[in-house]
Amino acid sequence: MTRHDHQLHQGDSLTEAARARLTLQGEQWTGMRAAVFEALAGFDKPASAYDIAEQVSKAEGRRVAANSVYRILDLFVGANLARRVESANAYVANQHPGCLHDCIFLICDTCGQAVHIDDDSLTKGVRDAAKAAGFSAPRPVIEVRGKCGDCD
Amino acid sequence: MTRHDHQLHQGDSLTEAARARLTLQGEQWTGMRAAVFEALAGFDKPASAYDIAEQVSKAEGRRVAANSVYRILDLFVGANLARRVESANAYVANQHPGCLHDCIFLICDTCGQAVHIDDDSLTKGVRDAAKAAGFSAPRPVIEVRGKCGDCD
DNA sequence: CACGAGCATGATATATTGTATCTTAAAAGA
DNA sequence: TCTTTTAAGATACAATATATCATGCTCGTG
Numbered sequence: 001m002t003r004h005d006h007q008l009h010q011g012d013s014l015t016e017a018a019r020a021r022l023t024l025q026g027e028q029w030t031g032m033r034a035a036v037f038e039a040l041a042g043f044d045k046p047a048s049a050y051d052i053a054e055q056v057s058k059a060e061g062r063r064v065a066a067n068s069v070y071r072i073l074d075l076f077v078g079a080n081l082a083r084r085v086e087s088a089n090a091y092v093a094n095q096h097p098g099c100l101h102d103c104i105f106l107i108c109d110t111c112g113q114a115v116h117i118d119d120d121s122l123t124k125g126v127r128d129a130a131k132a133a134g135f136s137a138p139r140p141v142i143e144v145r146g147k148c149g150d151c152d
Numbered sequence: 153m154t155r156h157d158h159q160l161h162q163g164d165s166l167t168e169a170a171r172a173r174l175t176l177q178g179e180q181w182t183g184m185r186a187a188v189f190e191a192l193a194g195f196d197k198p199a200s201a202y203d204i205a206e207q208v209s210k211a212e213g214r215r216v217a218a219n220s221v222y223r224i225l226d227l228f229v230g231a232n233l234a235r236r237v238e239s240a241n242a243y244v245a246n247q248h249p250g251c252l253h254d255c256i257f258l259i260c261d262t263c264g265q266a267v268h269i270d271d272d273s274l275t276k277g278v279r280d281a282a283k284a285a286g287f288s289a290p291r292p293v294i295e296v297r298g299k300c301g302d303c304d
Numbered sequence: 305c306a307c308g309a310g311c312a313t314g315a316t317a318t319a320t321t322g323t324a325t326c327t328t329a330a331a332a333g334a
Numbered sequence: 335t336c337t338t339t340t341a342a343g344a345t346a347c348a349a350t351a352t353a354t355c356a357t358g359c360t361c362g363t364g
Contacts, residue, residue: 028360065315122274127296133269134301140296180331218321
């Protein structure tokens, strides 16, 4: 397992890192985007776009529609501020938005918690296998469903 | 990459293998199940439950509702006759239902084709990483989105 | 500052995917 | 045959995702 020596952000620090990253990409850090990011980062497990819409609605005191949230989540995923958990139709905030690499999610079928592990040798293996099969621009989706330590 | 020396079924042979496998599990091979399996196997790319429902409806000359198809697909996935492609919300027939192992799908974002590769050393690596992180009963979901050789 | 172009969001509708529940029908076992 | 279990039908609905058009905001430019 490769080690992770970079900064793991949290709270305001994470929000700031996200803002910095997004503006670096030439995108705006709007109030709505900040609100969506806050909501996303506030969940302790992968959240659906609708969960986030509801949370943002509460925080803003007005109804925010899911499509706006989807738009922003798509932007976030593209900018590496968030990740989509395919097998859960849900999203999580990326704890180190500045650092690009493939990741592996472990999702507990019982409690819904997702933990994120990095293992570049594994993900590289998957990328390479895809390339060997003639695939270009590979974007690995590596998730494991199972039962987490707390739930056995 | 581990070699695959077992039989790769197709057509009637595949259907027969599926039937054999399912009955071995103590499940019935009904007309409806056969029809769903035929439809599924007839697609050249991952098919959604609704695609399959439509296809079966056509083949049977009567309306078959999606929930019936879902039930049967769930059964098939449980019995290893079919696989779910998480990142596409779709299903594919398993070409070698008798042989259990994790698999890796490469899904083309352009044409929707999915190819299936096996690499037990990779999937074992993912399983082991999950176990090392305290996960039990791991079921890896390994897919790669990208562009297939025909589409670049 | 005014203004126009482009970007961001709102509002709304609808498509797609997935479950729940209850009823009816068919098959297996006694 | 009769009963029990399993499969399938019918229907309703929930959850996830996208499309479209209208409105509003921001930023660069004059």
